[in-house]
Amino acid sequence: MRPVARSALQRPARAVRLVALMSELSDKDFQQQVLGLTRGCEGVYTHEELVQRLKDASSSGKPMRIKLGLDPTAPDIHLGHTVVLGKVRQFQDLGHKAVIVIGDYTARIGDPSGVNKTRPILSPEEIETNATTYIAQAGAVIDTSTEKLEIRRNSEWLGKMNLGDVLELASKKTVAQMLQRDSFKKRLAADEDVFLQEFLYPVMQAYDSVVIEADVELGGNDQTFNNLVGRDIQRAYGQRPQIVMIMPILVGIDGVEKMSKSKGNYIGVTDGPDDMFGKVMSIPDDLMENYFTLLTDIPAGKVAELTDPDTTHPRQAKASLGKWIVSRFHDESVAAAAAAEFDRVFSQRSAPTDMPEIELSASTMNIVALVMAARFAKSKSQAKRLVQQNAVSLDGDKIADIDAEISLTDGAVLKVGKRRFVRIVLR
Numbered sequence: 389m390r391p392v393a394r395s396a397l398q399r400p401a402r403a404v405r406l407v408a409l410m411s412e413l414s415d416k417d418f419q420q421q422v423l424g425l426t427r428g429c430e431g432v433y434t435h436e437e438l439v440q441r442l443k444d445a446s447s448s449g450k451p452m453r454i455k456l457g458l459d460p461t462a463p464d465i466h467l468g469h470t471v472v473l474g475k476v477r478q479f480q481d482l483g484h485k486a487v488i489v490i491g492d493y494t495a496r497i498g499d500p501s502g503v504n505k506t507r508p509i510l511s512p513e514e515i516e517t518n519a520t521t522y523i524a525q526a527g528a529v530i531d532t533s534t535e536k537l538e539i540r541r542n543s544e545w546l547g548k549m550n551l552g553d554v555l556e557l558a559s560k561k562t563v564a565q566m567l568q569r570d571s572f573k574k575r576l577a578a579d580e581d582v583f584l585q586e587f588l589y590p591v592m593q594a595y596d597s598v599v600i601e602a603d604v605e606l607g608g609n610d611q612t613f614n615n616l617v618g619r620d621i622q623r624a625y626g627q628r629p630q631i632v633m634i635m636p637i638l639v640g641i642d643g644v645e646k647m648s649k650s651k652g653n654y655i656g657v658t659d660g661p662d663d664m665f666g667k668v669m670s671i672p673d674d675l676m677e678n679y680f681t682l683l684t685d686i687p688a689g690k691v692a693e694l695t696d697p698d699t700t701h702p703r704q705a706k707a708s709l710g711k712w713i714v715s716r717f718h719d720e721s722v723a724a725a726a727a728a729e730f731d732r733v734f735s736q737r738s739a740p741t742d743m744p745e746i747e748l749s750a751s752t753m754n755i756v757a758l759v760m761a762a763r764f765a766k767s768k769s770q771a772k773r774l775v776q777q778n779a780v781s782l783d784g785d786k787i788a789d790i791d792a793e794i795s796l797t798d799g800a801v802l803k804v805g806k807r808r809f810v811r812i813v814l815r
Contacts, residue, residue, distance in 0.1 A: 418442070425478055428471070428682045430609050431634040433616060438631045441603055445484070452484040455602035455630065457593055457611075459491040460518035461510065465525045466654040467713070468638040468647035471682045472606050473529040475635060479604070480536045488526075489596045490519045493543040494589060528657050528717050538600075545599050546592055557591055560624040561617065566590070569613050590614045594621035602630040609634050638682060643672035661714045665726035666807050668710035673702040676709060684712050743809040748796060751814070755780065755792045764804040779805050 422439060426432055445452050456476055465473075476486045492515045510518075523532070523539065531537060549557075566587050567573065575582050590613060597605060597618040605615045612634050619629035637646040640653025647654045655667045671679065680691040694705040707727055714723035746762050753761070756771045759780060765771035772790045774780055780787050781803045782794060798814040 418446070421482060424685075425475070425482075426633075427688070428475075428635065429633050430636045431612065431632070433619070433632040433634075437629075438604070438633075441631060445603075452479070452603035453601060454479045454484050454486045455489060455597060455600060455605040456486065457489045457491055457596060457605070457607065457614075458519070458522060459495045460515050460522055461495065464649060464656060464658065465522055466647055466649060466656045467683060468640075468654065469526075470529050470657065471638050472608060472635045473526055474683070475606050475633065477530050480531045484603075485536060485538060486530060487538045487540060487600050487602065488523070489600065490515075490523075490539065490541045491593070491596075492516070492519065492541045493546040494592050525657050540596075540600060542592070542596050542599075546595070554588070557595055557621075558588065560621055561591055563587075590617040591621060594618040597630055598622055598625045598627060601627065603628075604631045604633060606633050606635065608637050610637065636678075636682065639675055639678060641667050641671045641675075643675055655713070657717055659717075661718045661722045661726040662729055663807075664717065665710040665714050665723070665730050668713055669703075669706050669730060670807075671706065673697075673706075676702070676705055679709055684709070686712070743801070743811050745811045745813045746802075747813045747815050749815045750796065752793050752795055755787050755794055756790050758794060758796075758802065759804060762802055762804070762810045764802075764808055764810075774804055 422442065425438070425442075426435065432438055441452060454476060456472060480486055492512070495510050495515050519541075526532075567576070569590075572582050572586075593614050594617040596602075598621055602618070602622075605618055607615050612632070615630075615632040615634070619632060622629045639645070640647040640651060641655065642651070642653040645651055645653060649656070655664055659667070668679075677691060677695040680686055680694060681688075684691075686694070694700050694708060707730075710730075711720075711723040711727050714726050718726075748761065755775055756768060759765050759771040759774055760768065765774060775788060775790045775792075778786055778788050783800050784803075787794070796812055796814060798812065800812045802810050802812060
């Protein structure tokens with residue numbers, strides 16, 4: 389089943405409750421603040437507490453502390469990660485302080501969220517490398533100034549705990565409560581192991597909220613259980629429970645599974661502008677509303693107009709989305725150039741003006757070997773399939789015979805699929 393998420397404002401019960409709350413607020417600027425912060429959220433626990441906490445921060449002049457936990461299991465981030473990072477930035481722009489908690493200690497356990505087996509434990513070196521890269525790339529979305537961002541590592545406090553401290557923390561939750569986690573239920577039903585250390589993960593993550601005194605915790609919907617445990621643990625330690633704001637998981641450009649680098653259906657924040665724009669143009673039409681809502685700050689009325697095929701052609705809407713996303717990570721002039729290049733290559737069926745090159749010494753080569761030499765296929769069998777599927781052409785001529793021997797010329801352009809090009813340079 390395709391994981392298409394719905395905004396909290398699209399869910400009738402939540403929408404009615406939020407509208408009722410808005411009617412109680414006389415300050416229109418404050419109304420817009422609340423609506424903006426809850427835009428795209430899959431869940432807010434609770435709306436009433438969020439409104440009250442915002443009021444308290446406004447009257448006291450004391451900014452809220454907005455927690456985002458990060459277990460650095462991978463070094464690079466993609467647009468899926470920016471959904472929650474964008475929400476962090478919204479709070480920062482309203483004067484609140486983001487606190488990123490790098491789970492350098494909890495990553496040694498491995499978060500079981502959304503997985504059906506125990507995750508491998510990372511080495512300290514892997515954790516630090518991943519965290520450094522992640523923060524650097526997140527700077528394309530959030531404000532990394534010391535006034536707006538605090539970075540903590542949970543080894544600061546978890547690494548100092550003795551057995552008595554751990555047992556005291558563990559006593560705040562029951563086994564029955566922990567077994568409510570969906571991933572644990574599924575594994576136990578399948579007679580698969582669930583280890584005691586995995587039971588400790590949610591309470592350890594929750595204790596992070598106690599230490600940093602979080603007012604709000606943000607996370608994807610795979611973190612709902614963990615973040616709600618944070619509310620319970622804060623209460624147990626005499627703190628005001630954090631508001632939990634849950635964002636949906638962004639569907640990948642394949643329109644089927646969540647965006648993931650391992651699945652190849654991602655748009656990386658470090659992708660080049662042409663590649664970034666081209667990937668946006670490849671998403672299914674029915675994903676556009678989800679992408680506009682979660683990745684942009686375009687007003688809801690304008691999003692409705694852009695995603696209505698009777699008002700805006702889907703290709704035009706995707707081009708608008710592509711330019712917005714490229715502008716976010718590059719700039720507007722680069723985005724305009726990427727859109728023009730895409731139009732030139734794919735509408736006018738021309739080759740890109742700038743493409744990678746491959747140096748070859750042979751004057752002739754089998755087409756399968758050529759596809760592999762250009763690194764368009766990882767194996768001989770994959771290269772053969774591309775040729776047999778009519779996905780390979782040289783200087784505009786399709787080549788469908790896997791036994792074809794190609795006479796190579798300097799400057800010839802090899803194309804595989806719709807967007808992959810390489811220029812041949814003979815040595």
